[in-house]
Amino acid sequence: MSTQPRIIEVRQNILKRNDELAKELRLRFQEAGVFVVSLVSSPGSGKTAFLEKTLTLLKERQYRPAALVGDLATDNDAVRLARSQTPVKQITTGTLCHLEAAMIQTALEDWNLEDLDFLFIENVGNLVCPSSYDLGENLRLVLLSVTEGEDKPLKYPTIFNSSDVAVVTKVDLADAVEFDWKAAETNIQAVRPGMPILRVSAKTGQGMDEWLASLPSGRRHSLEPE
């Protein structure tokens, strides 16, 4: 198709601009001492439930977390996350299936980063589009629910490969769906050898302590966890 090279060129320009903005954001986050975690997964993997639990627990432990949440069309997730009584802002992307660094920059305009310890960025539910867009985060989590099947890492390798930690969610349902832990781990390690894997249930709280313990604990975090 003769239009293909033009698309690729335009896409490369967009990605380059995004990378530059993400770099600026990362520097701002570092200077403000805020540790930034982004979450990617397919729709319905439990990103919002996991994030609500995370925000609530961090607040209880006297940290100052906040969240940005991306979605095509609704602010349902922001409404849910607001129950954690932490600052939450919805980013509506329209027909765009991922967040970009420029959207993060705009959303943060009226927030003072110095007031935050952690910023969580929940991407649009999608296992393809978000993988190429750096948002300036320190850590990218890819979530995989036990109800989705063990084969997802092989079928969507780029999103797993561009993430730092795999979080297996809804583990309370693992027996009901006969989840094959060995297959899931083998598939994750095949795509990204050495990737840490967390097992959590936002419903029962299982694994949440281990997850929070893996975050840097001091105020004024450096870019590298202490």
Next chain:
Amino acid sequence: MSTQPRIIEVRQNILKRNDELAKELRLRFQEAGVFVVSLVSSPGSGKTAFLEKTLTLLKERQYRPAALVGDLATDNDAVRLARSQTPVKQITTGTLCHLEAAMIQTALEDWNLEDLDFLFIENVGNLVCPSSYDLGENLRLVLLSVTEGEDKPLKYPTIFNSSDVAVVTKVDLADAVEFDWKAAETNIQAVRPGMPILRVSAKTGQGMDEWLASLPSGRRHSLEPE
């Protein structure tokens, strides 16, 4: 961003070309008497399990079904579907998050459509990208598993709006996840009023007879179900 109008122009050209190809495909399907059903959903909604069950049951009932299945990187789904002992072909899309009419055309090159009663096309697992691409199908199903949550129609309205039937899958897990049927139905009807909703479990077979009964039953199907 100054690049935006160029992208939109290129995208519109691609969509126009796709629509023309899809129209040609639809005519070929009609002339060959094959009824074509496409399936869209997020990753892990159970498209492949539902399709394997459908292919197996249709074959048992003396129909001649076949399937094309789209995925980014693996042929896992084709391997699973081949267990139904019906013709199955994998389309690997690379980094593209949807199927296009041209891919269907190429995949069908060495198949004789006259030998088929039904053709099923399983799209890449994605609730955004596939919505704009006509594949020449007679019927588009959007699948939603009870484990994904009831809010998906509101969050991904375009894919629900561009589909003909909603299929709620994994209903055997509905109680375990406290699925709210009323909320799900309200959300589906809000996005696409009057949309038929099927409830199925590929695991237990629940709802499969009703689904198969909704397909046109005669050989040499016309474009409109008899």
